[in-house]
Amino acid sequence: xxxxxxxxxxxxxxxxxxxxxxxxxxxxxxxxxxxxxxxxxxxxxxxxxxxxxxxxxxxxxxxxxxxxxxxxxxxxxxxxxxxxxxxxxxxxxxxxxxxxxxxxxxxxxxxxxxxxxxxxxxxxxxxxxxxxxxxxxxxxxxxxxxxxxxxxxxxxxxxxxxxxxxxxxxxxxxxxxxxxxxxxxxxxxxxxxxxxxxxxxxxxxxxxxxxxxxxxxxxxxxxxxxxxxxxxxxxxxxxxxxxxxxxxxxxxxxxxxx
Amino acid sequence: xxxxxxxxxxxxxxxxxxxxxxxxxxxxxxxxxxxxxxxxxxxxxxxxxxxxxxxxxxxxxxxxxxxxxxxxxxxxxxxxxxxxxxxxxxxxxxxxxxxxxxxxxxxxxxxxxxxxxxxxxxxxxxxxxxxxxxxxxxxxxxxxxxxxxxxxxxxxxxxxxxxxxxxxxxxxxxxxxxxxxxxxxxxxxxxxxxxxxxxxxxxxxxxxxxxxxxxxxxxxxxxxxxxxxxx
Amino acid sequence: xxxxxxxxxxxxxxxxxxxxxxxxxxxxxxxxxxxxxxxxxxxxxxxxxxxxxxxxxxxxxxxxxxxxxxxxxxxxxxxxxxxxxxxxxxxxxxxxxxxxxxxxxxxxxxxxxxxxxxxxxxxxxxxxxxxxxxxxxxxxxxxxxxxxxxxxxxxxxxxxxxxxxxxxxxxxxxxxxxxxxxxxxxxxxxxxxxxxxxxxxxxxxxxxxxxxxxxxxxxx
Numbered sequence: 044x045x046x047x048x049x050x051x052x053x054x055x056x057x058x059x060x061x062x063x064x065x066x067x068x069x070x071x072x073x074x075x076x077x078x079x080x081x082x083x084x085x086x087x088x089x090x091x092x093x094x095x096x097x098x099x100x101x102x103x104x105x106x107x108x109x110x111x112x113x114x115x116x117x118x119x120x121x122x123x124x125x126x127x128x129x130x131x132x133x134x135x136x137x138x139x140x141x142x143x144x145x146x147x148x149x150x151x152x153x154x155x156x157x158x159x160x161x162x163x164x165x166x167x168x169x170x171x172x173x174x175x176x177x178x179x180x181x182x183x184x185x186x187x188x189x190x191x192x193x194x195x196x197x198x199x200x201x202x203x204x205x206x207x208x209x210x211x212x213x214x215x216x217x218x219x220x221x222x223x224x225x226x227x228x229x230x231x232x233x234x235x236x237x238x239x240x241x242x243x244x245x246x247x248x249x250x251x252x253x254x255x256x257x258x259x260x261x262x263x264x265x266x267x268x269x270x271x272x273x274x275x276x277x278x279x280x281x282x283x284x285x286x287x288x289x290x291x292x293x294x295x296x297x298x299x300x301x
Numbered sequence: 302x303x304x305x306x307x308x309x310x311x312x313x314x315x316x317x318x319x320x321x322x323x324x325x326x327x328x329x330x331x332x333x334x335x336x337x338x339x340x341x342x343x344x345x346x347x348x349x350x351x352x353x354x355x356x357x358x359x360x361x362x363x364x365x366x367x368x369x370x371x372x373x374x375x376x377x378x379x380x381x382x383x384x385x386x387x388x389x390x391x392x393x394x395x396x397x398x399x400x401x402x403x404x405x406x407x408x409x410x411x412x413x414x415x416x417x418x419x420x421x422x423x424x425x426x427x428x429x430x431x432x433x434x435x436x437x438x439x440x441x442x443x444x445x446x447x448x449x450x451x452x453x454x455x456x457x458x459x460x461x462x463x464x465x466x467x468x469x470x471x472x473x474x475x476x477x478x479x480x481x482x483x484x485x486x487x488x489x490x491x492x493x494x495x496x497x498x499x500x501x502x503x504x505x506x507x508x509x510x511x512x513x514x515x516x517x518x519x520x521x522x523x524x525x526x527x528x529x530x531x532x
Numbered sequence: 533x534x535x536x537x538x539x540x541x542x543x544x545x546x547x548x549x550x551x552x553x554x555x556x557x558x559x560x561x562x563x564x565x566x567x568x569x570x571x572x573x574x575x576x577x578x579x580x581x582x583x584x585x586x587x588x589x590x591x592x593x594x595x596x597x598x599x600x601x602x603x604x605x606x607x608x609x610x611x612x613x614x615x616x617x618x619x620x621x622x623x624x625x626x627x628x629x630x631x632x633x634x635x636x637x638x639x640x641x642x643x644x645x646x647x648x649x650x651x652x653x654x655x656x657x658x659x660x661x662x663x664x665x666x667x668x669x670x671x672x673x674x675x676x677x678x679x680x681x682x683x684x685x686x687x688x689x690x691x692x693x694x695x696x697x698x699x700x701x702x703x704x705x706x707x708x709x710x711x712x713x714x715x716x717x718x719x720x721x722x723x724x725x726x727x728x729x730x731x732x733x734x735x736x737x738x739x740x741x742x743x744x745x746x747x748x749x750x751x752x
Contacts (some may be wrong), residue, residue, distance in 0.1 A: 129744075184698040191694050195687055200379060204748045205681050209695060212677055212741050216699050219730060223702035230709055281339075376614060377751045399617040408608025414547045415540070424612075426536035 056133045058275040059284050065268040072268070076261025083254030091248045100164040105252060107157035109259035110150045111179060115217070117147035117263070118182060121189070122214035125207025137203035138278070140210065141193060142270040146263070148186035154179050174228035178221050185213045325388050326351040327473065327504050328373065333382035335368055342368055343522055346382070352472070355499045355515055356506045360522035366508050367407075369522065370477055373506065374404060403471035405479055409462050413451030417442055417461040420450060425468050436467040441487075456482040466494060474498060476507040489514070533616055534626055541630040544603075551599075556638055559592040563646045574651040581650035582660065582711035588646070589639050589664060590671070590700055594693045596635035597675040600627050601683045601746070610683070614750060620743035624680075628672045628739070636668030652715070659714035659723070663707035666727045673731075673738035674699045680745030684752065702730060 054060045087105035094101040124140035127133055158176050159169045170176070189206050196202035279285045326349035333346035342365030350356050358366050371377035373384070375395060384391035386398045411420045421433045437446050440460040442453075450458055459482050466474070474495075480488050492515050495505050545552065566584045567577055604610040613623050643660050652660065678696040682688030710723030 181698050181701055184694075188695040188698065191691055192681065195682075195685055195691050198752075201748055201751065205745065208677070208741055208744050208748065209681060212699070212737065215733075215737055216702070219702045219733070220698070223705045223726075227705045227709065230712075371751070374615060376611065376747070378747075379751060396617045399615055402615060404612070404615055406608050406611055408606075408611065410608035410612045412540075412544060412603075412607060412609060414544050419540070419543065423536050423540045426533060 052131075052133075056135050058135060058138075058279050059282075061135055062272055062275050065272060069265050069268045069272075072261045072264045076258050076265060079254050079258030079261060081258075083251045083258055087248075087251035087255065091251055092245065094248075098164075100161060103157050103161040105255045107154055107161060108252060109256045110154040110157060111175070112256060113259050113263055114147050114150035114154055114179070114182060114186075117143050117150060118185065118210070118217065119214055121147060122207075122210040125203075125210045129204060129207050129211075137207065138271055138274045139267065140207060141203065142267055142274060144186060144189045144193065144206070144210075146266055146270070148183060148190060150263075151179055151183040151186060155183065172228075172231075174225045177228070178224045181220055181224065182217070185217075188213070326385075327387055328506075329385040329388070331383045331385070333369075333372070333380055333384075335365060335372065335380045337365070337368060337379070348520060350504055350506065350518075352502045352504050353499050354504055355495060355517045356504075356520055357513065357517040358506065358508045358520045358522065364522040366522060367477070369520075370475065370506075370508065374402075374475060375399070398473075401471050402473045402475065403465060403469050404475045405462050405465070405477065407477045407481075409458050411450055411458055411461050414449060416447045416449055417453075417464070418446040420461055421464060421468055424465050428468055432468060433464075436464040437461070439467045440464045456484070459483065460487075463491070466498075472503045474503060474505045474507075476505065476509075478509055479507060480509055480511045533618060534622055537613070537623065537626050538630065541627065542633070545599075545630060545634045552634055552638070555592040555596040555635055556642055558595055559588050559639060559642060560646065562588040562591055563650060567650070578651040578653050578715075581647060581652040582656055582708045582715070584650060585643055585646050585652075585660065586663075586704055586708040586711075589643070589668070590697075590704060592639060593636065593668070593671045593675060594696065596631070597679045597692060597696075598689075599635065600631050600676060600679045602679075605683045605749075610746065611750060614746060620746060621739035624676055624739040624742045624746070628669070628676050628742075631675070632669050632672040636672050637665075639668060640664035652711075655717055656711045656715040659710045659720045662720075662724060663710045663727060666724060666731060667703045667707045670703050670727070670731050670734050671700065673734040673742075676742040677738055677745055680742040680749060682749075683746070684749040703727065706730075 084105060088102055091102070093099050121140045121143040124136045124143065128136035128140060155176065158179065162171050162176075163169055189210050192206045192209055193202050196205060276285055276289075328350040330346060330348050334344045335342045346369075358369055360366055368377065368379075372380045375391070375398070386394045391398060411417075415423075417437055418430070418433050421436065422428065425432070434443070434446055437443060440463050442457060442460055442464070445453065445457065450461060453461070463479065463483075476495075480491060483491060488511060492513060495507070496515055499505055563584055566580065570576065570580070601610060604613065614620055616623065640661055643664055644657055647657055647660055674696055675692075677699075678692040681695060682692045685691065706723045706726045710720040710727075713720040713723060
């Protein structure tokens with residue numbers, strides 16, 4: 044059993060194995076993700092009943108909630124990848140962590156934008172300092188910090204390790220930050236309508252939400268795979284397997300042989 | 302000003318001396334591999350350094366001398382392979398290794414806003430003022446003990462650091478370009494200090510651009526395979 | 533060796549005590565910007581005094597974090613410290629202690645003066661000083677992580693605040709709201725308890741993280 048785990052561990056650390064296996068997985072995830080998203084979005088936008096309080100504007104949650112959940116999970120995944128890279132010195136882990144940072148930041152921005160779009164009809168303004176939006180904003184700042192480290196440090200190895208330390212410290216602080224912001228919010232605002240804080244969600248609203256959440260996760264995986272594969276191709280560009288791969292791709296697309 | 306050599310080879314090492322359990326090598330490496338910016342600096346590097354050795358890490362610029370030194374010190378983890386201290390894996394003995402190590406680096410490691418005496422007192426908290434003054438005298442800085450170090454010349458500042466060689470009783474010396482900014486007389490006397498330390502059972506590892514008139518083993522980097530030719 | 537480090541750093545701080553005034557002067561200046569920018573109306577100022585003073589304290593701390601490692605990095609002393617047999621995180625704790633004594637604690641003494649200038653109502657002074665006393669160690673601890681990560685970088689100056697400010701936000705929230713609670717005559721012990729708990733968490737996490745950061749920065 045241990046030998047199988049060890050073998051798996053070594054395989055996971057190999058860029059070539061990761062590249063080959065994600066070639067298959069990407070297609071699968073993309074297909075499943077698209078089906079989920081399509082179903083969820085159409086159901087949510089067209090067929091789910093309108094909310095008794097907010098009318099139709101609540102439908103943005105089918106994008107907003109997945110984006111929020113995912114940007115928070117992505118930070119944790121990035122921190123875990125950093126931890127694995129630091130402790131077990133697995134270079135692939137660092138690559139995955141590096142790749143997730145801009146993805147998570149984009150999702151946070153998407154969450155903030157959709158939150159603002161949702162806020163306009165609900166509260167009358169484009170921005171409101173409620174607990175969720177403020178927490179998401181701070182999460183975006185945490186992402187900015189990690190991205191800034193990658194930009195500031197030229198040496199790859201040092202940048203990976205520094206970003207790993209920062210994302211681990213950040214992820215430890217995320218619960219503290221969330222708790223503080225929620226508490227701060229209760230000081231200054233009476234309980235307002237917050238997302239999903241409704242007592243229960245009717246199943247006709249809830250199921251499409253689950254579908255879009257799962258769909259987002261699938262697309263997230265595809266996105267991470269795609270960027271990681273790019274990094275791998277670039278880093279391993281001098282190895283034989285990459286050269287062969289690129290040559291055969293070239294042959295396939297142009298019919299010509301170099 | 303010259304370095305006065307008062308390092309008596311017959312003085313036995315103190316309690317921090319070499320491991321009494323045997324005469325095996327102190328610092329060993331097996332299969333060291335290091336690459337930087339996609340260039341392999343050295344691979345499959347093996348060596349055993351024993352008490353009494355004076356080892357010079359040599360090679361052209363960029364060959365990996367400082368990288369190797371930082372790996373030996375434990376400041377850099379960017380390598381593969383194994384390091385051993387007194388025969389055991391280094392990772393389990395970091396405290397022991399560092400307790401017996403004196404490192405003089407490329408940077409002087411001395412605070413400009415402190416006097417030489419205060420600087421040395423930090424490196425050796427248990428040393429008496431007498432010891433410190435004695436060490437400073439040996440490097441020719443008698444009378445400068447309580448001036449602020451940033452008022453001294455570069456060579457004098459470096460000699461404050463060199464005074465540690467007389468003050469701290471550490472068996473392993475790792476010295477990076479120790480002869481920088483030292484005049485000719487000082488160089489030959491520092492050479493003698495190094496020889497005496499090795500003869501007393503210490504281990505010295507150094508890099509330098511000077512021509513040393515010292516019996517060294519040379520670890521040559523920058524070739525296809527790193528070997529350890531005997532000198 | 534750690535006691536020696538403490539003595540040495542305190543001595544060094546004393547020798548350059550002129551530099552220590554800079555963050556304090558900055559603190560005063562920043563707080564004074566608000567009446568100029570918003571309005572000198574004492575009613576209004578009194579409302580925002582707690583927040584203004586606390587934001588000023590955060591910014592002044594960020595400015596002072598350079599003191600922690602930069603000088604030692606530049607002359608090679610930091611290298612020597614990482615080669616001490618004692619674990620690096622203890623060394624970091626000593627550095628944080630010195631930084632707090634030299635840069636954090638003075639903020640707590642100046643703050644009541646700023647409170648006066650900004651018309652802070654009477655109930656706010658006690659929690660202001662208490663929160664500063666309790667929270668400035670947290671700022672130094674978290675700051676050590678940022679300082680450790682950026683000590684070797686040329687452009688480190690702008691980067692460090694980006695890294696640490698999100699982590700400072702819980703401190704800001706609880707500290708300034710404790711002052712508000714005091715102003716309104718409410719109990720603020722709960723706020724202090726949170727700050728105490730956050731201090732405990734940071735005491736455990738920050739030295740380890742900062743030591744790791746220093747090793748990464750010096751592995752060059």
